[in-house]
Amino acid sequence: MSVRRNTDGTISVPARIEQDGIIGEGEARIGPDNPDYQMWEDWLGESPAETGDPGEYDDTGTTGP
Numbered sequence: 001m002s003v004r005r006n007t008d009g010t011i012s013v014p015a016r017i018e019q020d021g022i023i024g025e026g027e028a029r030i031g032p033d034n035p036d037y038q039m040w041e042d043w044l045g046e047s048p049a050e051t052g053d054p055g056e057y058d059d060t061g062t063t064g065p
Helices: 037-044
Strands: 002-005 011-019 022-030 056-058
Touching: 002 037, 011 037
Parallel strands: none
Antiparallel strands: 002 011, 002 056, 011 022
16 A cells, blocks of 8 residues: 655545445545644655655555656
């Protein structure tokens, strides 16, 4: 799973999805009003405006494609 900073300021993060008794992996888009937003923002590091990096990382912590 990857974590990425979106152009609208939200962050796409891995999420556990449950529906009709089935559990799987999915992706959630969180904004600054979400309690976990700052944790993910800190994990991603500096903003793209500061680095020119789009802010996409896979689960090994390396930059994505």
